[in-house]
Amino acid sequence: MTPRIYIPGDSGALALGAEKVAKAIANELAERGIEAKIVRNGSRGAYFLEPMVEVATANGRVAYGPVKPSDVKSLFDSGFLKGGHHKRWLGAPDKIPFLAKQTRLTFARCGINDPLSLDAYKSLGGLNGLRNAVAMAPADIVKQVTESGLRGRGGAGFPTGIKWKTVLDTTSERKYIVCNADEGDSATFADRMIMEGDPFVLIEGMTIAGIATGATKGFVYIRSEYPHAVAVMNKAVEIARKAGVLGVNVLGSPNAFDMEIRVGAGAYVCGEETSLLNSLEGKRGVVRAKPPLPAIQGLFGKPTVINNVISLASVPIIMDKGAAFYKDFGMGRSRGTIPIQIAGNVKQGGLFETAFGLTLGEIVDEIGAGTATGRPVKAVQVGGPLGAYFPRALFDTPFDYEEFAKRDGLIGHAGITVFDDTADMLKQARFAMEFCAIESCGKCTPCRIGSTRGVETIDRLAAGIEPEKNLALVTDLCNTMKFGSLCALGGFTPYPVMSSITHFPEDFKPAPARVAAE
Amino acid sequence: MTMQPASTEIASRTAAIVQDLKDLEGPLLPILHGIQEEFGHVPQAAVPVIADGLNLSRAEVHGVVTFYHDFRARPAGRHVLKLCQAEACQSMGSDAVAARIKQLLGIDFHETTRDGSVTLEPVYCLGLCACSPSAMLDGEVIGRLDDEKIDEIVAEVRA
Numbered sequence: 001m002t003p004r005i006y007i008p009g010d011s012g013a014l015a016l017g018a019e020k021v022a023k024a025i026a027n028e029l030a031e032r033g034i035e036a037k038i039v040r041n042g043s044r045g046a047y048f049l050e051p052m053v054e055v056a057t058a059n060g061r062v063a064y065g066p067v068k069p070s071d072v073k074s075l076f077d078s079g080f081l082k083g084g085h086h087k088r089w090l091g092a093p094d095k096i097p098f099l100a101k102q103t104r105l106t107f108a109r110c111g112i113n114d115p116l117s118l119d120a121y122k123s124l125g126g127l128n129g130l131r132n133a134v135a136m137a138p139a140d141i142v143k144q145v146t147e148s149g150l151r152g153r154g155g156a157g158f159p160t161g162i163k164w165k166t167v168l169d170t171t172s173e174r175k176y177i178v179c180n181a182d183e184g185d186s187a188t189f190a191d192r193m194i195m196e197g198d199p200f201v202l203i204e205g206m207t208i209a210g211i212a213t214g215a216t217k218g219f220v221y222i223r224s225e226y227p228h229a230v231a232v233m234n235k236a237v238e239i240a241r242k243a244g245v246l247g248v249n250v251l252g253s254p255n256a257f258d259m260e261i262r263v264g265a266g267a268y269v270c271g272e273e274t275s276l277l278n279s280l281e282g283k284r285g286v287v288r289a290k291p292p293l294p295a296i297q298g299l300f301g302k303p304t305v306i307n308n309v310i311s312l313a314s315v316p317i318i319m320d321k322g323a324a325f326y327k328d329f330g331m332g333r334s335r336g337t338i339p340i341q342i343a344g345n346v347k348q349g350g351l352f353e354t355a356f357g358l359t360l361g362e363i364v365d366e367i368g369a370g371t372a373t374g375r376p377v378k379a380v381q382v383g384g385p386l387g388a389y390f391p392r393a394l395f396d397t398p399f400d401y402e403e404f405a406k407r408d409g410l411i412g413h414a415g416i417t418v419f420d421d422t423a424d425m426l427k428q429a430r431f432a433m434e435f436c437a438i439e440s441c442g443k444c445t446p447c448r449i450g451s452t453r454g455v456e457t458i459d460r461l462a463a464g465i466e467p468e469k470n471l472a473l474v475t476d477l478c479n480t481m482k483f484g485s486l487c488a489l490g491g492f493t494p495y496p497v498m499s500s501i502t503h504f505p506e507d508f509k510p511a512p513a514r515v516a517a518e
Numbered sequence: 519m520t521m522q523p524a525s526t527e528i529a530s531r532t533a534a535i536v537q538d539l540k541d542l543e544g545p546l547l548p549i550l551h552g553i554q555e556e557f558g559h560v561p562q563a564a565v566p567v568i569a570d571g572l573n574l575s576r577a578e579v580h581g582v583v584t585f586y587h588d589f590r591a592r593p594a595g596r597h598v599l600k601l602c603q604a605e606a607c608q609s610m611g612s613d614a615v616a617a618r619i620k621q622l623l624g625i626d627f628h629e630t631t632r633d634g635s636v637t638l639e640p641v642y643c644l645g646l647c648a649c650s651p652s653a654m655l656d657g658e659v660i661g662r663l664d665d666e667k668i669d670e671i672v673a674e675v676r677a
C-alpha cells in the first residue's frame with residue numbers, strides 16, 4: 001500500500017506554514033526515494049496543533065503537530081510513515097482531547113479528507129440528506145428542519161424552518177437561496193473552515209433548501225478576505241454540477257437547482273442580510289428597511305431564503321439522521337450543536353463543536369486552557385465586534401441564546417475572543433465605536449453619526465475631561481443607537497461599549513487615577 | 519512609475535469585461551472585480567463604459583465603486599500588505615505589530631512607499647483568529663506574527 005500523508009491546505013494551517021511543511025515532506029520523499037501520496041485535507045480546527053500532519057497506517061491515522069519544516073527529516077528518521085514515535089507525535093487524531101471532547105455533527109467530515117473529493121464525501125455519509133430530501137414533499141422537508149429546532153447560526157438565532165416556510169408559502173415563479181458567507185466578525189472562522197474543508201456539505205444544504213422552498217437558484221456571497229474559500233467553493237460547485245448533484249435534475253430527480261459563488265468587496269456591513277442582497281444586486285451595500293422581509297421580497301424583489309453557512313451546512317445531517325436526532329443535543333430553546341470558535345489570546349485556540357450548554361468558564365479555562373501569554377484572563381468578547389465583553393464573574397453563563405441575552409450579551413456567530421489582564425477596556429470600547437464608524441453604511445443617523453460622536457466622547461473620557469458628564473453621554477448615545485438604528489451594526493455596537501463600562505468601571509476612571517492605579 | 523494605459527485603451531478593455539459578464543444576475547460587482555484585476559484599480563475612465571454597458575448612470579456606478587473598501591482609485595504598490603486590526607488580533611498585540619511595520623516601512627495605513635514597492639492596509643479580520651496576530655501579503659496568509667516574521671515580510675517587500 002502506498003503511504004498516504006495528510007497535510008492541511010486550510011488557510012489557518014497555511015498561515016502557520018503548512019505549505020513549507022508540504023514542500024519539505026515532498027523533497028524528503030524524493031530524496032529518500034519513497035513513494036507516497038500527499039493529500040491536502042482541510043483542518044480539523046485544533047489550530048494550536050497546526051500544521052498537523054497525519055499519516056494513514058495499518059492501525060488508522062496517526063497525527064503529528066505542530067510540525068515545522070525543520071522537523072521533517074527527523075520525522076522520517078523516526079519512521080512516521082508507520083506511526084513511529086517523535087516529539088511531535090499526537091497519536092490518533094480523534095483521541096486528541098480537544099477533538100475527542102467534541103460532538104461533531106456539522107463538522108463531522110471537516111479536515112479528514114481532500115475537500116474536493118466527492119467520493120470521500122459520500123463515503124462519510126455525504127449526500128444521504130439530499131437523497132432523502134428529493135424523495136420528500138417540500139412541506140415535509142420544511143417540517144423536519146423546523147422540528148429539529150435549528151436556529152440561524154449567523155447570529156440572530158431565528159428558526160430556520162420558519163424562514164423556509166415563509167418562502168415555501170409564496171407563489172413566485174422565481175425564488176432564491178442566498179448563503180451569507182460574509183463572515184466578518186473577528187473571532188469567527190467556522191464558515192471559512194467548512195467552505196475550505198467540506199464544501200460539499202454547504203452545496204448539499206443549499207440544494208435541500210432549494211427543493212424545500214421551490215427555489216432553483218442559489219448564491220454564496222463570500223467575503224473577499226477569504227480567497228482560499230472562494231477557490232475551493234468554485235471548484236466544488238463545478239464538480240457537483242458534473243456529478244449531477246446540481247443541475248436540472250438534482251440526483252436524477254425532477255428538481256432543478258444550481259448555484260453561483262459571488263465575492264464581496266470588503267464591506268463589513270454586507271454581512272447584514274438586506275445589505276448583502278443589495279450588494280449581490282450590484283448596488284451599494286446599504287441596509288434595507290424591513291418589512292418587507294427578504295423571505296417575501298428578497299433578491300431582485302423575489303422571495304429569498306437567506307441563511308448563514310453553518311445553518312445551511314447543518315441541514316444535511318438533519319435530513320439524514322432526522323429532526324429528533326439533532327434536537328436531542330442542546331438545552332432550552334437552543335437545540336443541536338454549535339461550533340464555538342475560541343480565539344485571541346488563548347493557549348488552545350480553534351473550533352470546538354459541541355451541544356449548547358457549556359459554561360463560558362469551561363470553554364475558556366478548560367477547553368481553551370487559559371491565555372497564550374499565561375497571564376490571567378480579564379475579559380472575553382463573545383459574538384464578534386458587536387458582542388459584549390464578559391468578566392470572570394460571569395463565567396458561569398451557559399452557552400445558550402437566551403442565557404446570554406439575559407446577561408446583556410449575545411452568542412452571535414459563536415466566536416469568542418480572550419483578553420489577558422493587559423487589556424484596556426476603554427480602548428476596546430473606543431474601538432467598537434470606531435469600527436462602527438468605519439463600516440457604517442450611512443443609511444441611518446444613529447449609526448452613522450452616533451459612532452463618530454461615540455469615539456469623540458470616549459476620547460474625552462480618556463483625557464479626563466468632565467468624566468461623569470461624558471460617561472452619561474456615552475450611555476445615552478448607546479441607548480439611542482441600540483433602539484434607533486436600522487440594523488445590528490449600529491444597534492449592537494452598544495453591547496461591547498456598555499459591557500466594558502458596566503463590568504470594568506475602573507478602566508473608565510479619569511486618566512490621572514488610572515495612571516496612579518497602575 | 520508604472521505606465522498608465524491611455525483612456526481609449528482602458529475603455530476598450532473595460533468594454534470587453536462588461537461584455538463578458540453583463541448577462542450575470544447582478545453583474546456590477548463581478549465586473550468591478552474583473553476591472554480591478556485587469557488594471558490593479560478601477561480607473562475613472564472605466565466608469566462611463568460600465569454605466570453605458572449596464573444602462574446605469576455614471577453616478578450610480580461611482581456610488582458603488584466608492585462604497586466598497588476593496589476598489590482602489592489608484593494602483594497599489596507592487597506588494598499589498600494587509601494587517602489584521604480586529605479584536606482577536608488586538609488581544610495578541612496587533613497594535614504593536616502595526617506600529618513596528620509602519621516604522622520599518624516609513625508609511626502609515628492606506629499609504630504606499632515612495633519607491634512603489636508596498637501598500638499597507640488595515641483589514642478587519644482574515645478569519646485566522648486562532649493564529650493571531652495575522653496578515654495577508656499579496657493574497658498569502660501569515661499567522662502568529664512575531665519580530666522574525668515581520669523582518670522577513672519587510673525584507674520580501676523591499677526586495
